[in-house]
Amino acid sequence: MSQAEASQLLGLAGKYRPYPEYKGAGVEWVGDVPEHWRVGRLGSFGYFIAGCGFPHEDQGRQDEIYPFYKVSDTNHVGNEKYLSKADNYVSKDIASKLGARICSAGDYVSQGRGCVAWKQEANSYSGNSDNKCDTHG
Structure with missing residues (x-):
């Protein structure tokens, strides 16, 4: 074609x-x-890391340092292109326990099956795939 x-x-x-x-x-x-x-091959354009699962007992916190973006957060007004609003936040200890990678502002995020913790809310890209957030730096 x-x-x-x-x-x-x-x-x-x-x-x-x-x-x-x-x-x-x-x-x-x-x-x-x-x-x-x-x-080129996709891996030649950056590095790729997978997100992680997010147990219910760790969800719902608003008073921690790192936003933990779930796929549902991409539905918030203002998160259409750049992720800036999250329903969940985690501490450095919880992020470490979960094996969550802390992303940087400007990283590209696509959805698959899990979540991703964030170093800085502003200027982080949101892409669309299925339902997991992975980072591509």
């Missing part, structure tokens, strides 16, 4: 201007990508 056919099928034809130049991605099922895009 060509780029034009795919755009038509997805209802995108005429909504976005095409890039001036394209190149092969080097993977048959990906097809062509814009010339200026960097192509």
Whole structure:
């Protein structure tokens, strides 16, 4: 299927201007990508860590230091692009007990099956997958 056919099928034809130049991605099922895009294995663009489970007995705290984002937090107004509001917070000790990784502002977060603790609330990216928060630095 060509780029034009795919755009038509997805209802995108005429909504976005095409890039001036394209190149092969080097993977048959990906097809062509814009010339200026960097192509490589996902691991070559950063490092990836998985989130962790969040037992009910550790949930509901608002008086701790680290926001602990759950997938449901992405539904809060204001969390559409950057995570800034959390329903749960954890201490450094609880984060350590859970094996939670403390993320930094600017890290990219995608959803899968778990949660992620956060070093700084502002300027953290939220992506969409299924229902786990993982960080990609």
